[in-house]
Amino acid sequence: MKKIIINHKPWQTRIAILAADQLENIYFSAHAQTTLERAYFKSTVAKVLPGIQTAFIDIGQEKAGFLHISEIDRDLALQRMSKTVQLEDDESPQVGLPVKNPKSREKADISTILKEGDSLLVQVSKEPVYQKGAKLTTCFTIPGRFIVLMPNIPRVGISKKIAEREERVRLKGIVQKHLPAGMGAIIRTTSEERHESEIAKDVQFLLKTWQEIQEKYTAAQDKTEIFRDIDLCLQIVRDHLDNDVEEVITDDKKNQSELYSFIRQIEPELSHRVKLY
Numbered sequence: 076m077k078k079i080i081i082n083h084k085p086w087q088t089r090i091a092i093l094a095a096d097q098l099e100n101i102y103f104s105a106h107a108q109t110t111l112e113r114a115y116f117k118s119t120v121a122k123v124l125p126g127i128q129t130a131f132i133d134i135g136q137e138k139a140g141f142l143h144i145s146e147i148d149r150d151l152a153l154q155r156m157s158k159t160v161q162l163e164d165d166e167s168p169q170v171g172l173p174v175k176n177p178k179s180r181e182k183a184d185i186s187t188i189l190k191e192g193d194s195l196l197v198q199v200s201k202e203p204v205y206q207k208g209a210k211l212t213t214c215f216t217i218p219g220r221f222i223v224l225m226p227n228i229p230r231v232g233i234s235k236k237i238a239e240r241e242e243r244v245r246l247k248g249i250v251q252k253h254l255p256a257g258m259g260a261i262i263r264t265t266s267e268e269r270h271e272s273e274i275a276k277d278v279q280f281l282l283k284t285w286q287e288i289q290e291k292y293t294a295a296q297d298k299t300e301i302f303r304d305i306d307l308c309l310q311i312v313r314d315h316l317d318n319d320v321e322e323v324i325t326d327d328k329k330n331q332s333e334l335y336s337f338i339r340q341i342e343p344e345l346s347h348r349v350k351l352y
Contacts, residue, residue: 079315081308081325081334090311104307111136111199111209113218114303115288117295118211120193125186131208132197135298138208142197144185146212148227150257155188196292217281217288218304220313220341221266221274222250224281230259237267246274253278265317309337316342326352 078093086107092100104110116134123130128144144152189195201210217224231250233243246262253275254260266274284302291301304310308330312323316338323338325331331351338346
């Protein structure tokens, strides 16, 4: 059995996951530090450097983020490139996902995809480090309870921890059934042996979130944050809570209330496992 233990200090929050009373994972969140990872921004292309196939992207932070051509999804690349470069029918740029035609690697050029001053929806994939800005991507992900939605990557993957072949086939079938064409997902370990209705509900919630992100992008000014993931405590609970977790223990009364409300939404029958130390 597992426990999730949350300790709040004025300067940071610490979260430990115990398995059989042994430390399995530990996470830290500094209160004075703003976490950008997984956040979405309506950005402006500040500079394009074809020599290193990278663009510097202004997201309204102290340092511009950087976007490499490998982090640009294929549909966006094709859409932008078609305006400046005529592609043959069997060719697509070597961006976002690998493609079969090796010649396409030579044809892909970030300067034909992005221009200075362009508005662009981006997601932070890695926090800024020292003098380096955030690493960005347009291969978007939205984590949920049972799946991670990939709204512009048409591929379905599954956790290696789900070992039984029949269960893997069942889960893939369920997710593919409820995903719109052109979208993909990563099926999480928490989905194992879950009923189709539970997984479908998670898919619908994530599709609604994606729609909200797109609507906010249309309405927002450039260099604006338009969406960010829930805070670390709720992320850990969302990602790890299952029947193996016997207790979620916190030493903060406000956090206890937040956890209880959150778990009531995602897993009501487990909400009684939230305890105040």
